[in-house]
Amino acid sequence: xxxxxxxxxxxxxxxxxxxxxxxxxxxxxxxxxxxxxxxxxxxxxxxxxxxxxxxxxxxxxxxxxxxxxxxxxxxxxxxxxxxxxxxxxxxxxxxxxxxxxxxxxxxxxxxxxxxxxxxxxxxxxxxxxxxxxxxxxxxxxxxxxxxxxxxxxxxxxxxxxxxxxxxxxxxxxxxxxxxxxxxxxxxxxxxxxxxxxxxxxxxxxxxxxxxxxxxxxxxxxxxxxxxxxxxxxxxxxxxxxxxxxxxxxxxxxxxxxx
Numbered sequence: 001x002x003x004x005x006x007x008x009x010x011x012x013x014x015x016x017x018x019x020x021x022x023x024x025x026x027x028x029x030x031x032x033x034x035x036x037x038x039x040x041x042x043x044x045x046x047x048x049x050x051x052x053x054x055x056x057x058x059x060x061x062x063x064x065x066x067x068x069x070x071x072x073x074x075x076x077x078x079x080x081x082x083x084x085x086x087x088x089x090x091x092x093x094x095x096x097x098x099x100x101x102x103x104x105x106x107x108x109x110x111x112x113x114x115x116x117x118x119x120x121x122x123x124x125x126x127x128x129x130x131x132x133x134x135x136x137x138x139x140x141x142x143x144x145x146x147x148x149x150x151x152x153x154x155x156x157x158x159x160x161x162x163x164x165x166x167x168x169x170x171x172x173x174x175x176x177x178x179x180x181x182x183x184x185x186x187x188x189x190x191x192x193x194x195x196x197x198x199x200x201x202x203x204x205x206x207x208x209x210x211x212x213x214x215x216x217x218x219x220x221x222x223x224x225x226x227x228x229x230x231x232x233x234x235x236x237x238x239x240x241x242x243x244x245x246x247x248x249x250x251x252x253x254x255x256x257x258x
Contacts, residue, residue, distance in 0.1 A: 001137040001152045019132025024053050027118075027125035034117035034181075044107055048100060048114065055099040056092035063091020067216070086138075089126065089202075090223060093195075112187025119194030120177050126198065127170030134163035141165075141208045160208040166201060173197035185245055192235040199228035 004012040032045045064086040104114045133139040137152045141160025149158035177197070181190050203224035211217045 002135050003137060005135075015135035016132040016138075019135065020057075020129055023125040023128035023132075024049065026128055027121035030121040030124055031117045034120050035114075038113050038117065040109060040113060040117070044109060045117075048103060048107075048118075051103050052096050052100050052118070056096040057087065059095025060087035060089060060092035063088040063094070089198075090220075110187060112191070116181075116184075116187060116190035119191035120174075120181060122194050123170040123173040123177065123197060123201075127167045127174065130163045130167045130170065134161065134167075139163055140210055142210045144208075159210065162205050162209045165208060166205050169201040169204065170198075173201060186238060186242070189235060189238070192231045192238075196228050196231035196235070199224045199231065203228065 002015055005015045005018055006013050028045055028049045031049065032042050035042045035045055101111055104111050139162060140152065141162035143157045144160045148161065150161045151158045177190060177194060180193065184190055203221055206217050206221045
């Protein structure tokens, strides 16, 4: 565990913040390539990504604070603690998705195609961010005697490295989405599968993650299961009930113009 990577002029540079920045840059890289493949304006990626990052962090922080009101009630200034501890990814999604959808509509871009590009980038970004969690020592697992269990400084007990579990599963999801994207026929399909994969990953990892209050585990697993079933059900409905599109999503229009 290394919460502080180094110091600049006496100011600490936190590993979690650095990994969030790298996760952001990786997401921008993937999304821009997907924009290009679909014939969308690549320059729009930067504004959308910046708004998504801000809304995501704010939403993730709000979600965390709401779940830990007792910890903040004595010092509300901790909400703005710059070491970035305490983010809940679901909160980031709940705020980031509608904010970005409104922005994309104002930019007169196809919301579904943009959502698909973001959906492809999402698991890679989330996986990299989990490296920050590991270095920060947060989001750890339950006690474990397995050979790969880790012992964080200040704790005598070896625990599941749930941050690394999620990293591996997120990278696997990213690889599967890369393979699936050219077979998907409609805008929104890739985005729905991305959310479904993230929900499944969180559902599985929660079995090994430590929560001081067991209600938190039940809540997050129930939320993950609900989102997984909703996204997969909507994907299945669209595949079975909607007429097949006359052409593939946005990318086909670009290929026909070449």
